[in-house]
Amino acid sequence: MGKPMARNLMKAGHRLVVYDIVPESVDAVVADGAARGASAADVAARSEIVVTMLPDGPEVDQAILGAGGVLEGARPGTLVIDMSSISPLVAQKVGAACAAKGVDFLDAPVSGGEPGAIAGTLAIMVGGKPEVFEKAVPVLKNMGASATLTGPVGAGNVTKLANQIMVACNIAAMGEALVLATKAGLDPEVVFNAVKGGLAGSNVLNAKAPMVVARNFKPGFRIRLHQKDLRNALLAADSLKVSLPFTSLVQQALIALMNQGKGDLDHSAIVTFLETLSPTETKKGTA
Numbered sequence: 013m014g015k016p017m018a019r020n021l022m023k024a025g026h027r028l029v030v031y032d033i034v035p036e037s038v039d040a041v042v043a044d045g046a047a048r049g050a051s052a053a054d055v056a057a058r059s060e061i062v063v064t065m066l067p068d069g070p071e072v073d074q075a076i077l078g079a080g081g082v083l084e085g086a087r088p089g090t091l092v093i094d095m096s097s098i099s100p101l102v103a104q105k106v107g108a109a110c111a112a113k114g115v116d117f118l119d120a121p122v123s124g125g126e127p128g129a130i131a132g133t134l135a136i137m138v139g140g141k142p143e144v145f146e147k148a149v150p151v152l153k154n155m156g157a158s159a160t161l162t163g164p165v166g167a168g169n170v171t172k173l174a175n176q177i178m179v180a181c182n183i184a185a186m187g188e189a190l191v192l193a194t195k196a197g198l199d200p201e202v203v204f205n206a207v208k209g210g211l212a213g214s215n216v217l218n219a220k221a222p223m224v225v226a227r228n229f230k231p232g233f234r235i236r237l238h239q240k241d242l243r244n245a246l247l248a249a250d251s252l253k254v255s256l257p258f259t260s261l262v263q264q265a266l267i268a269l270m271n272q273g274k275g276d277l278d279h280s281a282i283v284t285f286l287e288t289l290s291p292t293e294t295k296k297g298t299a
Contacts (some may be wrong), residue, residue: 013042013060013065013095013122013125014032014037014065015037015041016031016126016129016130016167017063017065017095017129017134017155017199018041018044018046019041019044020129020132020154020155021063021151021154021155022044022045022046022068023154024154025251026151026154027047028041028045028046028047029046029047029048029055029058029059030042030048030049030055030061031036031048031049031050031051031052031054032078033054034185037041041163043139045283046139046158048052048083048185049119051080051085051244052064052075052080052081052082052084052085053080053081053082053083053084053085055085055288056082056083056084056086056090056092057084057086057087058140060089061090061091061092061093061104061148061151062082062091062092062093062094062273063084063094063095063151064076064082064092064094064095064096065095065096066094066095066096066098067096067237067240067244068096068097068098068296069098069099069241069244069246070208071096072094072096072098072102072103072106073102073105073106073171075107076094076106076109076110076260078105082216083109083110083113083115083296086110086113086115087115088113088114088115089114089115089116090115090116091115091116091117091118091147091148092106092110092115092116092117092118092145092276093117093118093148093151093152094117094118094119094120095120095121095122095136095155096122097122097169097172097176097240097241097244097248098119098121098169098242098244099169099248100119100139100166100169100170100173100248101166101248101251102159103139103165103166103168103169104165105120106119106164107119107140107165107166112130112198114146115166116140116147117144118139118140118142118144118161118168119138119139119140119149119165119167119168119169120136120137120138120144120147120152121136121137121149121156121166121168121169121171121172122134122135122136122137122156122172122237123137123172123179124156125136125232125233126232127134127232128156128208129155129268132154132155132156132157132250133156133157133235134155134156134157134176135156135157135158135160135175136152136156136158136159136160137160137162137167137169137171137175138159138160138161138162138167139162139163139164139166139167139168139169139170139171139173140161140164140165140168141172145159145161145264151273151277156164159197165181169183169244169284170248172241173241173244173245173248175257176241176242176245177245177256177259179216179238179279180238180241180242180259180262180266180279180282181258181259181270182214182216182217182261182282183216183220183279183280184258184261184262184265184281184282184286186216186217186220186224186226186283187219187282187283187286187294188286189203189212190203190204190221190224190283190294191283191286191287191290191292191294194292194293195292195297196289196292199297200221200294200295201221201222201223201225201296203295204217204221204225208221210240214299217270220278220280221222223278223280224280224283224294224295225294225295225296226243226295227293227295229245229274229277229278229280229281229284230242230278231276231278232278233277233278233279234275234277234278234279235266235269235270235274235275235276235277235279235281235282236266236270236275238266238279239263239267239270239275242259242262242263243263245259246259246260247261262282265282265285265286266279266282268285269281269282269284269285
């Protein structure tokens with residue numbers, strides 16, 4: 013995700029200093045014109061705005077608050093935008109540490125997966141102060157089609173968790189429906205085309221059903237990352253005493269798929285878990 017986002021920033025005319033613990037990722041963006049940073053602290057010392065994009069909360073904590081991290085190099089007035097999908101509690105912890113040093117902070121997770129990152133059409137959900145958000149909007153719009161302030165620091169990630177619950181349950185429901193249709197002797201592609209214009213139609217259905225019937229599970233968003241998001245949703249729900257029964261069921265299916273070695277497949281491969289329960293293969297021309 014970070015590489016295409018960085019490339020879109022450069023296309024918009026921004027000068028970038030980049031760092032990653034994976035040298036190959038840095039090499040690829042430096043080859044496109046970015047400057048190489050020696051550490052996260054070095055990047056921050058050479059920048060007015062720092063954007064982080066990492067797998068989960070522990071990595072964000074280390075990259076921003078840890079030794080050699082962003083806060084070691086950031087000056088008062090620096091803006092840090094964390095675009096990772098993490099626990100809202102971690103976002104609030106990082107935000108508080110930034111505020112103590114006079115550094116502005118936004119949590120700004122995204123939806124749209126790698127295709128959206130490449131196209132610059134991400135939906136960006138932001139938590140933070142309104143005046144800080146307004147300062148960040150021009151930069152965010154270089155990476156996404158929309159940027160919405162949803163509340164104070166942490167709200168961006170609460171919104172992202174809500175998004176991920178809706179997407180996961182939608183994909184699971186689609187999978188059950190197409191497995192049923194296939195077992196009944198229908199062509200799942202025909203069924204998809206029949207329902208997509210009605211109330212069941214959605215962006216999720218339009219993006220994922222064609223992948224399922226083509227048996228194309230090349231990742232736009234990986235199962236292991238969606239499992240992480242649902243885990244964070246369930247942890248947040250537990251802290252708020254909120255029941256999320258359907259989210260829990262889908263998360264268990266994702267864990268099962270990871271145990272089968274499918275963690276790096278696209279999350280549309282949830283259908284393969286359902287197919288094993290009612291032995292069938294949901295593919296084009298089944299009927």
